[in-house]
Amino acid sequence: MGGIDQLPAITGGVTRRVRRTRLVLPAVLATGLLGLAGCSTEEVGALKRLGMPVAASDRAVPIHNLWIDTWIAAGLVGFFVWGLILWAVVAYRKRTDNDALPRQNRYNLPMEVLYTLAPFIIIGVLFYYTISVQNTVLAKTPQPAHTINVNGQKWSWTFNYKEAGNPAVGNDVWEAGTIQKTPDLYLPVGETVHFNLSSPDVIHSFWVPAFAFKMDVVPGRANNFELTPTKEGVFRGKCAELCGTYHSAMLFNVHVVSPNEYNAYLKRLADAGHIGEAKGAANAYPEGGQR
Numbered sequence: 525m526g527g528i529d530q531l532p533a534i535t536g537g538v539t540r541r542v543r544r545t546r547l548v549l550p551a552v553l554a555t556g557l558l559g560l561a562g563c564s565t566e567e568v569g570a571l572k573r574l575g576m577p578v579a580a581s582d583r584a585v586p587i588h589n590l591w592i593d594t595w596i597a598a599g600l601v602g603f604f605v606w607g608l609i610l611w612a613v614v615a616y617r618k619r620t621d622n623d624a625l626p627r628q629n630r631y632n633l634p635m636e637v638l639y640t641l642a643p644f645i646i647i648g649v650l651f652y653y654t655i656s657v658q659n660t661v662l663a664k665t666p667q668p669a670h671t672i673n674v675n676g677q678k679w680s681w682t683f684n685y686k687e688a689g690n691p692a693v694g695n696d697v698w699e700a701g702t703i704q705k706t707p708d709l710y711l712p713v714g715e716t717v718h719f720n721l722s723s724p725d726v727i728h729s730f731w732v733p734a735f736a737f738k739m740d741v742v743p744g745r746a747n748n749f750e751l752t753p754t755k756e757g758v759f760r761g762k763c764a765e766l767c768g769t770y771h772s773a774m775l776f777n778v779h780v781v782s783p784n785e786y787n788a789y790l791k792r793l794a795d796a797g798h799i800g801e802a803k804g805a806a807n808a809y810p811e812g813g814q815r
């Protein structure tokens with residue numbers, strides 16, 4: 525009799541739960557949609573790129589694709605694992621009042637082989653694609669249109685444009701920044717630039733987020749890379765290696781401009797007497813010393 529007496533109460537509970545789900549689900553969906561509607565097209569674009577900046581160089585594209593594909597792979601693995609967890613929770617839930625433990629298995633060889641091998645396969649696939657993208661990004665062209673020697677010094681950057689052979693400029697020219705003056709790096713859109721990185725003091729790291737690329741600037745080591753800027757605009761550059769007291773001051777602005785504007789800017793540097801090659805701190809500070 526007791527069971528029948530409880531029946532209306534149980535049914536009432538189930539109906540309430542169903543009603544609650546019917547109310548909560550649309551509310552959650554509506555909030556989600558409203559949230560999305562409140563996003564600007566810029567924010568929606570950033571969501572689609574999963575937080576990556578818009579690619580501003582040819583070498584940023586393969587990195588961008590690797591980033592998205594890695595998230596897709598991680599998502600697939602995640603859904604597979606969550607699915608297994610949900611399936612185990614539902615299929616093996618407690619169904620009776622019997623408190624006895626279900627059959628306990630100590631070993632399950634196929635399962636152990638699976639969870640040992642699967643991570644190795646995942647790491648192997650990610651490793652393969654990472655190396656192939658790395659090779660694409662670090663590839664060099666036989667004759668880059670421009671060469672820029674970059675010095676990362678405590679606490680700014682010096683850019684040496686090797687343009688003596690460029691009839692529009694006729695000289696090697698440089699620009700050096702200081703803690704007080706953020707330097708500008710000019711790059712011509714659509715033309716390949718070869719960067720040589722060097723440091724007179726400690727390890728820095730040359731990073732332009734819009735190029736989806738950073739490379740360490742190591743004293744005594746000739747690190748170099750190439751890229752072709754593909755998008756005109758002003759982008760932020762910074763040091764990505766915690767190099768010391770004024771690390772946070774190591775900012776620079778990257779101006780991707782037309783080749784004509786690029787030449788005109790270098791001509792202005794030459795007219796201002798910035799001719800030759802500047803090696804870091806010696807030209808970065810009027811007194812010639814490091815800080």
Ligand SMILES: [Cu+2]
Binds near residue numbers: 676771774
């Ligand atoms: Cu630095």
